[in-house]
Amino acid sequence: MARLSKKRKLAMSKVDQSKSYTLAEASKLVKEVTTTKFDASVDLSIRLGVDPRKANQMVRGVVTLPHGTGKTKRVLVLCTPDKEAEAKEAGADFVGLDEYIQKIEQGWTDIDVVITMPSAMGKVGKLGKVLGPRNLMPNPKTGTVTNDIGKAVKEVKAGKIDFKVDKQGIIHTSVGKASFDAKKIEENANEILQTIIKLKPSAAKGTYMKSVYISSTMSPSVQIDTKTLA
Secondary structure (H helix, E strand, O other): OOOOOHHHHHHHHOOOOOOOEOHHHHHHHHHHOOOOOOOOEEEEEEEEOOOOOOHHHOOEEEEEOOOOOOOOOOEEEEOOHHHHHHHHHHOOOEEEOHHHHHHHHOOOOOOOEEEEOHHHHHHHHHHHHHHHHHOOOOOHHHOOEOOOHHHHHHHHHHOEEEEEOOOOOEEEEEEEEOOOOHHHHHHHHHHHHHHHHHOOOOOOOOOOEEEEEEEEOOOOOEEEOHHHOO
16 A cells, blocks of 8 residues: 655645535635645536436536636637638637548547537537547537637637536536635636536435535545535
8 A cells, every 4th residue: 555645644634534614615725735746626526416317317517617727728629611710719729620520530639628510510420439438529508519619719718617417426527726726716616516506407306416525636635515505
């Protein structure tokens, strides 16, 4: 078994594993227990009382973080030539159609978000096997299949993210960077949590938000008191 470093021991000693914290307390604490030399990502893990295998209990949505994600997202726009200038002006990193479809078919996925337009979905649809498992497949529900290409690109660059409950009923999502001040982490996290609360499926019975944890890369996780979120 690997030995714990002094920094790791100190970080773990600051978190009372038997206690759940308010979002404000947890946002401050996660900064205190982050010991990485790089600017760590701060993430939420939310366990929901839903059965994702049932279509009427799927929880999926989009949210724009008030303070952004803290990282620059690489955006690919798959569009027809008449939309290319609009995409580039909005800040897209890669713009085109057939040549990028071919690259993706050959295994290229060095991107964070793919945006396309309805008229191009006939071609883009065949990329599902490559993009689907990586959560990169454009979807009208997340605003990544749209004719308003410029707006979609700007929103992603400003901090718009999409989230989806996994097969275990958990949503994993980033809420910023450890370099953010605690208030920004709190506000970003709250924006996501309140959105998820509003998306509660009517078919979901019992406790909806079972547990919420916040952590940074390689840090101990901090439990958030779900009763303080409503």
